[in-house]
Amino acid sequence: MLRRRFLQSAGLGAAALATPVVLASGDRQPPVRPAVRPPRLRPGDTVGLVAPAGIVYTRADLDEAVGHLDGLGLRALPGRHVLARDGYFAGTDAQRAADVTAMFADDRVDAVMAMRGGWGAARALPFVDWDAVRSNPKVLCGFSDNTSLLLATYARAGLVTFHGPNASSDLDGFSGESFRRVVMDADAATLRTSTTPLSGPATITSGRATGPLVGGNLSVLVSLVGTAWLPDLAGHVLFVEDIGEGIYRIDRMLTQLGQAGLLADLAGFVFGACPRCDPDSGPVDGFTLDEVVRQHVGPLGVPAFQGAAIGHTSRKLTVPLGAEAEIDADAGTLRLLAPAVA
Known part of the structure; x- marks a missing residue:
């Protein structure tokens, strides 16, 4: 069952972007206030797994992340390049950004979660299609190096993002309960x-x-x-x-x-x-x-x-x-x- 979910990712990835999005000098717009709230997650919803930064070393690591989400009643759909490698990154800058863009653009996907941190998310930011992100508000969650993706999405798309667990984090107990209350139960916690x-x-x-x-x-x-x-x-x-x-x-x-x-x-x-x-x-x-x-x-x-x-x-x-x-x-x-x- 879990392996079939991995294979589904083959049809998800958008083609890697050839060139980054060019931003004008000083083009830092304040986020829209109030920020756009993404739809809440419900049991049975699908979470797209992306690796914007460091390498996901083994398929077992991916299996474990899928199990973490399954424990919350959520399905996992790994991105096309989630197991890719380029130096110490999970694929090239363009590949990592393409997975982020694809998850936001895919109607089957209800939320996007980073697999792990490390370093590299900032390098992928110029390659993200921010119009696609802005047009398809979804829960985006992660922490550590993924801070750059969270902040950029808030700044460029005016979207509420979530500094919380990566998919590799333990989602039992306190951490899972906090995620559930804020993202799934829509609790003003x-x-x-x-x-x-x-x-x-x-x-x-x-x-x-x-x-x-x-x-x-x-x-x-x-x-x-x-x-x-x-x-x-x-x-x-x-x-x-x-x-x-x-x-x-x-x-x-x-x-x-x-x-x-x-x-x-x-x-x-x-x-x-x-x-x-x-x-x-x-x-x-x-x-x-x-x-x-x-x-x-x-x-x-x-x-x-x-x-x-x-x-x-x-x-x-x-x-x-x-x-x-x-x-x-x-x-x-x-x-x-x-x-x-x-």
């Missing part, structure tokens, strides 16, 4: 790490504020500064996360965002998971991660907290980019003001 509110050190600046959510992996988001793929962050609640970065690198990235003027007009700020973001080595002690985040975020004067279950963590929230939400920095929550799907 309160996003929190647990049923117990965060307290004390997690609050950076007290208060509540509202605005559309935006963000993702900090390293990837910073790499989009100055490109046409980063939406205007003004008025948004920005959330970021990362993994395996030295604290001085987190400091450097937050410094870049601040000096680029991208933090000045935020409605709120949330710092998510940062596993293996270790203290700097050297002859003297450096700053802690908590200290660095507070140095940059505290002076913004907007409600802010850290410690959210966003990003590279086994307990992973599904956070909709472009959806209006209320941040409560004292409770450590993001409350969706309306369902993120239609």
Whole structure:
């Protein structure tokens, strides 16, 4: 049964684009507000699997991803190039983009989910047919390097996208339940790490504020500064996360965002998971991660907290980019003001 689903992918792929879409210099349009909500997913719907970044190494990895979605009552349809290889990428830039375009254009497909992260999604962005994406709003979900695809889709198509599990993620328990509530149950959910509110050190600046959510992996988001793929962050609640970065690198990235003027007009700020973001080595002690985040975020004067279950963590929230939400920095929550799907 699962292998037959794999074979169905042969008819899905659009021909690889020969040249990228050319964007005029400075062509960075603010997303449409309110953003377009994609249709909700229902049991039995089909999720197109794409690999915009790193290699999917084995068919067993693909089998496992199909099983994860089957556990949520969803069908999987792999893209034509999902098992392709080109260096350390899952196919050429054009092939990876062609799968994304094909999934949005295919009427059989109800949602699009990235297989895994790594690196490479940003290289594929100029080859995506953004008119096809804009004309066929669908749930798009992933995290890590796929942050660039999520942000670009929000910026170029005005579509709510979902920073949540990749298809290779464990969709049991907390992560699967968060995905189900936000994407399938159309719940205006309160996003929190647990049923117990965060307290004390997690609050950076007290208060509540509202605005559309935006963000993702900090390293990837910073790499989009100055490109046409980063939406205007003004008025948004920005959330970021990362993994395996030295604290001085987190400091450097937050410094870049601040000096680029991208933090000045935020409605709120949330710092998510940062596993293996270790203290700097050297002859003297450096700053802690908590200290660095507070140095940059505290002076913004907007409600802010850290410690959210966003990003590279086994307990992973599904956070909709472009959806209006209320941040409560004292409770450590993001409350969706309306369902993120239609």
